[in-house]
Amino acid sequence: MTDHLLNLHTDALGAMRRGPKGFSRLAAGLSETDDGHETDLGVFQARILEGDAGLTTLWSRALCQWDAALTADWSSAPPCSDERRADAYARLGFGADLAKSLDAAAPVDKGPQPVVISESNQAWYTRDKAVSRAFYWPAYENLLRTKGWSEPAITSLGEAAHNVVERLSDPARVEAYGARGLVVGYVQSGKTANFTGVIAKAVDAGYRLVIVLGGTLNLLRGQTQRRLDMELIGQENILGGADPTDLDALVGVDYQDDEDWPGKFVSHGSRPSHLGAFDLERLTTKDKDYQSLERGIRALDIEKVEKSLPLYHPANLHPAAARIMVVKKNKAVLTKLVNDLKKIGPILGEIPALIIDDESDQASVNTTDPSKWEEGKETRSAINTLVCQLLGLMPRAQYIGYTATPFANVFVDPDDSADLFPRDFLVSLPRPVGYMGVEDFHDLDSDLPASERTVANSREAAHVRGIDTSTGDRLLEAIDAFVLAGAMKLYRSAKGVPDGPFRHHTMLVHESVRVADHAALAARIKGLWDSSYMSSESHFRLAALFESDYMPVCSARSDGLPVPGSYEELRSHVSRARQLIGSGGNPVIIVNGANEKDYAQPGLDFDRTPNVWKILVGGTKLSRGFTVEGLSVTYYRRKTQQADTLMQMGRWFGFRPGYRDLVRLYIGREEPYGKDKSLDLYEAFEAICQDEEAFRSELTQYAQMIDGEPQLTPRRVLPLVSQHLGLVKPTARNKMFNAELTEIRSPGRPIEPAAYPREPAKIQANAKRWKPLLHVFGAARQTLDLPPDETSPLTRTFEAALAAVPHDSLVSVLRQLEWEGDNHFEPHLNYLSKLNGELAKVDDWLLVAPQTTPNRRIEASVLGSAPTSLVRRSRQLDKAAFGRISGMEHRRWAESLIEEAGSGNESVRARALGVSSRTGIVLVYPVVEASKDAALLAAVTDGTADPKRVIMAFTVVPPTTANDSTRRLLRYQAKRSGI
Template sequence: MIPNPNEKEKGLVRALITAFAEQTEAPTKSDVEERAVLLAPLLGYSGDLRSAVDEAMVAIDTRMGAGISLVDTEAHHDAEWVYKREGIAWTYSDAYEGYLLNEKWQPTLVQSLSDVGTKILGLLQDPTSEGSWNRRGLVIGHVQSGKTANYMGVIAKAADAGYKFIIVIAGIHNNLRKQTQERIDEGFIGRSSNPENRTTIGVGERAGYPHPATLTNINEDFNKNTATKSGWKINDFSKPIILIIKKNVSTLVALHKWLKELNAQGDGRISDVPMLLIDDEADNASINTNKEDVNPTRTNEMIRRILGLFAKSCYVGYTATPFANIFINPEAYDQGVREELFPRHFIHSLDAPNTYFGPEKVFLDEVSSGSILDRIDDCENYLPFSHKKEFAIADLPPSLYRALDQFIVARAIRNLRGQQKKHCSMMINVSRFVSVQRSVRDFISLREKRIREAVKANYMMPESVSSKNEYMKLLKEAFDSEYFDCGFDWAEVKGALNGAFEHLRPFVINSKSEEVLDFKKYEKEGIGLTAIAIGGLSLSRGLTIEGLTISYMYRNTQMYDTLMQMGRWFGYRPNFEDLCRVHLPQDSIDWYGYIARASEGLRQQITRMKQEKLSPKDFGLYVEAHSAGLLITAANKMRSGKEVVLNQNFTGDLIESYFLSTGEQDNLNNEEMVVDFWKKEFGGQLDSTEKGWIVRDVKAEVISAFLSGFRVHRNFALQKKSAIDYLGAISDKFPVCDILLISTDKSGEKYKLGVQERAVKTILDGGWRLNGYRVASRGDEKLGLTQAQLERARQIAKEGEGNADKEPSDTHYRAVRNKPLLMLHVLEPKGPDEIPKRVPAFGLSFPYGLYGVEIKVVANRVWLEQYLSLDDSPDDDEDYDEQK
């Protein structure tokens, strides 16, 4: 057997991690380099040390918190049963943790993952419990942050504790199911499920490992044929059974039939087999999207029927976008399919490791997002948002070709950093249609061929010669604009360009494609694949694109979960995070920022509600009544064209007038109002801040009167009215508010705010919309806080393991102010001349803890269409990659 060329490097990385595992302070890079020089010859490694040192450094520095659980406070459940029960042999769990260590995971991170897994296991029922029981829970992770690693740890611990039958529902696509099967083969089953090569792998290499049974493999889902051939009963197996299935009605029907016909007893239920169902991507296709007086959707129905067959069952959904799960009616029940999937017993929010490359870095941090994000503004002329499957592409947009240039240059830089054997990928997601995706691949392949030929002819030539070539000139422009500070000069990068094409392959990834993006295959051969992945929905959920460096997405969706799940660029980017670029249209950039803030707000609310001893049901009611809930849920509710009345709750929220009027009279009126109220109504002591002034303890009715007279664009009229109504609803508890008069220039005319510049990109009828749906700058809400409040905000931000370096955000400042806050701004638009140069705007933030206070909001379809693209609904999303 030919050894994997990467094995010796992996051994060196493991040795370096182990060498520093017990050290309390993180070692310097020079410390690790010195140890690597000593260990390499002892381990027979003679390759480039840089990659091994870099990997070890990242692993050593990675930390993860335990997360936080919101549990049903009325349920009689003791989460400490895991620790109290004697005699549990952690065979599967220990093997899984050993496997992770062997895969170069840092020991403290493996221990953190184990601790979180034990905590989640405690939220499940003790499988040795008598009688009938079921539990419903939800684990909220982050996109591409390691949810699979987490639930594999939970599965291993559950098997040790006595769960005998485990089902993992792994998304709606074959490639994701196969990817999940492969990972579970390595981390739990311990044997390859490839029928042609059933070798011992992963955890199975541990001596005496008790391999669980499985009725699925990398090629076959559970189906009628599998069920017919098997004839087995669950109790025929002495070890746990695990199935990895696709979220598909025919699969679920076949499984239900097998379970009922061969395993159920006289009462139609399986009474003696504790069962655990893990629903990966639980927000997708599992939710009952029908009206309450109509039968549940078939997928939802069959999941509930399978759970209902077992007298002892636990359902745990895993998702990074939990909005839909929270809107399940917790009281829904059907005699045939039993309880809904609402996570009534627990919601656990996972912490992301500190090395996670997530929405914070990509969309919310102004410094990092400035280098990562590239705006697409030319695609509509080449490949419009709305196109048919017959659309004929004449050429690709220049911005996509620029992204390809970046990708080739980035691969060369990664090779110079010693990462030749690491995967490096580019994602292109511009169409839902298979035929269009193939056309994109053809154009990309042609362009790549021309660049390859140009590089081959010029990479060794003097610059005076190579610079005359069109493609070499464009590659240098990509280097100069994006990667000039990468640690190498152009001459070095140019010399490495030819190697960037060595293992470069384009792939079309969709439900009709026979091409397989199989990173494992290349790893076994010691090859770092350079992949260009072109696709649609198959690229948008769960599928891990290894080494993703350049992303280009031009898609028309504004549903929270769909858009966030398309973010394959989130994850871990050890030692090439600075090379990553994400190309998106401005609208998508704005929505991602909005969603990232909404998601972070949900996590903050879980923490607050945990402190107040509230339950998942309370959280569900809060989210549905939260301002974000209107945008998330109203699409399905409004398909009838009727107005709907929704309860709204703005606790811990910030409402800002990000739709602004271009009407000169409107803006003059608002400026005069600011001056008039400043002089006569606001009153109180004016204290100076870093950016303007603060007025403390102004009566809530004064704020309401001011906002009532403040003229806004018609697109913002509903939000303004809702904010005023909510301020009135909480005035008994919060009779006074603070006001921030935010000004960049405090030396000018009295009662006149200095302007803040804002770019104008989205023009509306009679107005414009601010980028990112934000008026205030990040950190504005800390203005005017006392030192004690600032310190408290820092403490809140650092709460929980792994957050020691976390800086406070506006949500933390909002928590310590603990009263409503009105922020007033005057913006100076940078754009068309017809827009007034002084445009007043406001933001109104509300304190936390007001979960029971709601107002009624009447929304209609016209209003909703200003926020959501209804023609790109979740129903349509399920047809993506279909040639219809």
């Protein structure tokens, strides 16, 4: 039976491409009846309350898209906010009751959104244009729904893709222009899904040649090709229109032995060109990288409908088939492609092309040293040369790099016009829902003492198992964990949990880059397997690990998934897991080698192998791009001195549906990392995570437009990358020739310098410079309240000493301080110095000296001051910088008070503390560099702290009013070859 109400709402929303408008009036004009039933909002609300799937999905889609649009000419409210949703309801003419029903059915997704840093771009990719020729994007969108993606997740991906495509050049533009951009995601977080969406929208818009640079191995290139074939290109384009059930038509098709063909490959219903759209022609296949064009140069000689008009004219562009290829970043392959393109002739200048560079910080970046170039002559590395040649041959080619570790890309010289610097845009993707990243294995924001952390409140306690070789290397235990995790997957599948995510079950062992070491380690694992799992005694060992580890973690973190009450309930599944892992007589696969044939193993083809249940042993080749499906246990001990390499090694990051609580990371904890030997491998990851998140936070803060213009552009991003790293650099030395820091304004936001001197004499000198302000330690102590917020529903308190000081007195002290290495505080000090009226007026600062809890407090006098609470902090990863200075609750208290004071309606507590809209807050901490409380006692003699060991550390929170009328937050200085 026809659902007239659903059809009416579909038509009405179809007429709202540019944004919401009066629904009742629009519906009345579209309705096919005169009885008013279809246009009755009460009937609509009743259907929503009844859970009508069709209407709910339809409106969820529309509301999510309106919520998420980065810019909306119908609302001034920020994206994904209650205010934006309220504006939509007001324009629709919906009352409070209907709005409440829709909110319940489709809540506002207030999660993180894409951050876009961009030059001003030509507005060509409007919502109307995006919809008017949409074919491949709706097909991809529907495929994601069949895979279980939620409407907010699909909308988020669609908006991120739209934000990218609208910053490319209009494919029908007369003047040729090639945009350059960078998209930053997280390691193994779904970047392929994002660039698939970008390709879908771009070809719909008119791009007719797509080149995907898909890794440095056939294995990785083939993974990308299959994803695009399955989710974008589709059955009909792969077969050229032949019947996918015709066995004769499958001869030569690269998916005839793929268990997902054809059922899981998108189907367009017919050849797209028969449906009024255009076809996608593959120039590479799953098993074949780019060869010199088998059909000759005519494969890229796109036929014109109107011979007298250029290809980029709409009359020729939109009927034309698009060509797509996925190629390795390999010198021989790219040379063939460049040579073929050179033969095409003038038509090449008419083709709107899109180059997607996956893992763009690998191989693509020029790594030659400019100081060694011959005068007037640039020298480029091989892959960089070839990619730049591709762009030079195609003046209408757009380049988009994708990476999770962007530092090498933003260090490219902005003035090198032939290089790949993302001059036009930089998009930072949000952390996806369901993703397990660095923060899921570290307690980054926890103030809980180690003694109070449990598997329920500590991510580290739940997922991380440290390796200390003084008590054994725990390799057998890690293998036991792998067996138990596999048994738990089988148990959950038997209990009705969808087993799609359980198809593959893997363990990764990564200790060394040496091939010989891999062979020895694989032999040891095989020996452990043969000697430890061939008898019933292994059950006693597995039962003990289940009781001590898996049962408590799963009970606390299973999120409603089935958990066996005892090992006996799991025992039969343990036996089956052992059979699967040991199938073929060997539980181990070695993943290494210099040749492609070394990776052409059935056990590494997660697409064509029905079930991969194995332990993978390898090195570098497992550390970037390669997705280890079903990864549950990682045994990791390899070190590196490059932050981006370290992060890319984190193969344990990713999506773990149905088994997040089963994931375990066995990682080196005892091996010292850095000159001061104070950090281990696990802490190294934590330090890198903090630097990376700081970079993303900077992008988010400065993405806001000012008077319609961007205050931060890609050319000015470079100085925001943290460079106060010691042993571990943000990226390789040969990618860091052009980096320099900038100046920053921070109204209402914490400024927390962390690179304090190491030398005792400099530490003491800094302490003496603070002496004029140390009277704060003797001030009356008060109990300060932190009201409930998103982090806690409870009011929290802490004790602190408080004293007010004039602005000039504070700045005078800060100007005298010394720092370790580069002075990263200088940009902030330049800003603070101008708050004497030159930039804005700050009258005074409230000094706050927080005290630790009484039962853990160690007090001492500093340079004759009244006794105060000492705190201990540790530096990061051989950096000059500490991990953090201020306590999280102290910082939140200061920020909330500053926000209240600057709101124009000062709170009672702000007035009680003398904090006005022209008052800032400084949190002051006498820090002893130490990892344990016992070291604090060692720094104190007869109640006096050793001034050579007490670092006067601080966090400054300026008033929210501490800026000028332009509201700009940045002033730039960057090292540039053009200066």
